[in-house]
Amino acid sequence: MDDAVTIRAERRFWRKVKVSETGGWLWTASTDKDGYGVFSIGRQSLRAHRFAFGLRHGDPAAAVQLHHLCEQPGCVNPDHMVLLSAKAHKHAHTDQITHCVRGHAYTQENTYLRQNGMRGCRACARQRLRELRDTPEGKERARIYRQSERGKEAQRRYRQTEHGKRAHRESEARRRESLREG
Numbered sequence: 001m002d003d004a005v006t007i008r009a010e011r012r013f014w015r016k017v018k019v020s021e022t023g024g025w026l027w028t029a030s031t032d033k034d035g036y037g038v039f040s041i042g043r044q045s046l047r048a049h050r051f052a053f054g055l056r057h058g059d060p061a062a063a064v065q066l067h068h069l070c071e072q073p074g075c076v077n078p079d080h081m082v083l084l085s086a087k088a089h090k091h092a093h094t095d096q097i098t099h100c101v102r103g104h105a106y107t108q109e110n111t112y113l114r115q116n117g118m119r120g121c122r123a124c125a126r127q128r129l130r131e132l133r134d135t136p137e138g139k140e141r142a143r144i145y146r147q148s149e150r151g152k153e154a155q156r157r158y159r160q161t162e163h164g165k166r167a168h169r170e171s172e173a174r175r176r177e178s179l180r181e182g
């Protein structure tokens with residue numbers, strides 16, 4: 001495909017995507033029987049989520065499959081997908097799932113209910129947050145959140161917890177240390 005065709009295709013692609021409140025990039029055009037979005041370029045018919053993943057990371061090899069951590073096959077957000085072998089992918093979709101795709105057990109403490117009614121893994125959610133925090137966008141979002149009323153309230157509540165008290169003491173100690181050095 002030459003560049004002009006790709007750019008046109010991409011533009012057409014994003015017009016079919018709607019961002020949900022929970023961060024899903026939902027495909028609004030046609031889907032196949034498994035719920036995956038279908039996107040065509042010329043006579044070629046592609047799975048929309050693979051196309052989106054390819055835009056970000058390059059096309060995945062034909063043998064690997066993309067699994068939706070968000071459990072929404074119609075979602076084309078590359079951050080919600082992981083590459084799995086066919087076998088691992090099948091396992092991820094069996095009824096008796098006791099672990100998330102990254103191997104964390106779905107214990108009571110490690111499980112939360114997503115807004116879409118699916119199970120979520122807390123360990124993975126924390127990891128995603130940590131990864132997001134390191135991006136410029138994440139830092140900016142965190143800054144805005146800290147200054148909001150909700151963010152301030154969350155910080156107040158956090159400081160009441162044992163973990164929060166310790167973190168506060170440690171950061172105070174570091175601050176004094178750096179004053180002494182400077």
Ligand SMILES: [Zn+2]
Binds near residue numbers: 024070071075076
């Ligand atoms: Zn998603």
Ligand SMILES: [Zn+2]
Binds near residue numbers: 066067068092093
């Ligand atoms: Zn899957």
Ligand SMILES: [Zn+2]
Binds near residue numbers: 100101103123124125
């Ligand atoms: Zn997990």
